[in-house]
Amino acid sequence: MGENLQSGARRASVGQDDPRKRAPARGLPDARQSDDAFAGTYRPTVSGAESLPLELYERDGWWWFKGRIDRIPGGKYYRQSSGIPVTAPERDAQAAVAAFELKEIKRDLVGDERALTFADAVLLYPANPMEAGDLAKILPHLEDRACASIKPQEVRNLGPLLYPMGSTDTWQRHVVTPVRAVINNAHDLGKCPPIRIKAYPKAERLKQDRARGKKSRVEKTPGSWEWLLAFRTKANRYQAAMAHFMFVTGARIGQAVALKPADLDLQNARVWMPEAKGMEAQWVDIPMDLVVELANLPPRRPRKGPHGKTRVKEARVFGYANKDGVYKAWKTACKKAVISEIMPHAAGRHGFATEMLVRQKLDARTVAKAGRWADLTLMQKTYTHAEDTTDKVQAALRTGRVQATKATAAKARGSKRKSASG
DSSP states (O other): OHHHHHHHHHHHHSSSOOGGGSOOOTTSOOTTSOHHHHHHHOOOOOSSTTOOSEEEEEETTEEEEEEOOTTSTTOOOEEEEEEEETTSOHHHHHHHHHHHHHHHHHHHHHOSOOOOBHHHHHHHSOOOHHHHHHHHHHHHHHTTSBGGGOOHHHHHHHHHHHOTTSOHHHHIIIIIHHHHHHHHHHHHTTSSOOOOOOOOOHHHHHHHHHHHTOOSSOOOOOOOHHHHHHHHHHSOHHHHHHHHHHHHHOOOHHHHHHOOGGGEEGGGTEEEEOOBTTBOOEEEEOOHHHHHHHHTSOOBOOEESGGGOEEOSSOBSSOOSSGGGTHHHHHHHHHHHTOOOOOHHIIIIIHHHHIIIIISOOOHHHHHHHHTOSOHHHIIIIIOOOOSHHHHHHHHHHHHHHHHHHHHHHHHHHHHHHHHHO
């Protein structure tokens, strides 16, 4: 997929008239060189010992410059800021003006450089396989466009065009995020301006949910010990062990399927957890019952390719090449066990957070450290789920009413005794 994406981007980048390919004028430096090399061959000349092509002066706290560049015959008159404040040394402003002059002379010799297109930017971006798939769908719509000309609303409009039945979260993940990553990567390399793209507003999310007849951002039901024990009675031994592992460690499914036998240190009851979402790889302790289960689980080489005809070279602890191979059997186990269809991430990482924080009432910092959350607020907002809210609220209301009734009655009795004694 990555090779196809790059070949498509290359095709979009060739065959265009590139002014940088023109031969330099006789007697002038080759402006196709880099700016540094060009500067090394260019020496500005002035007509007369007293004349300066561009004159520096102070204005409103900034160094400005004015005048014409004498190496550009009939050139325009400039009057603009150098971008350097007067608090900086004057030599900084002189350097900025010299760089501006060099750029303008180069532009006069060879014309404006061809703007970086989106196809060019894709070639510069180190896309992973998932991003490559997304960009392959996006490329036909933006490939010939200069990155600097692409507007944020245009990018957002591609969402419903490419995924008409997707949610706005799907549009954000598969359209906005990869386009923004490609353009801003090119900006980091000094090739084009950056781009900022706002998220889809709530009103648009609700409108799209109505159009597709499906609600997005449905709150996940977290796993629990009761659910896990029932699931394990019907799941195959590899998925049973995987579900157990994710629930007691808070691991992501991508981390679980990536585990290799070498990542297990069962003698010390720990696992080398792969990195994920900004958290570095690290040792994670596991309970003894899971140690025993993993010790008796033979590693398996997962299948891959069309119809699983081949197997990967390295064995995996849970026997899956990637997370996509987990879901079908997982759903079947839920159905056989007659339990809610809670998918791996909710059963594992969400279940771990809710079990520790809500059910066992551990403090948030302890849970965040054990579950490898860098952001305490994110963990509490996203991964913990209130349970039995209606029953708890009604019970609290009843308790409050009883307490208030008793307090009111006691106060009334006190007032009555006071009146009687008076």
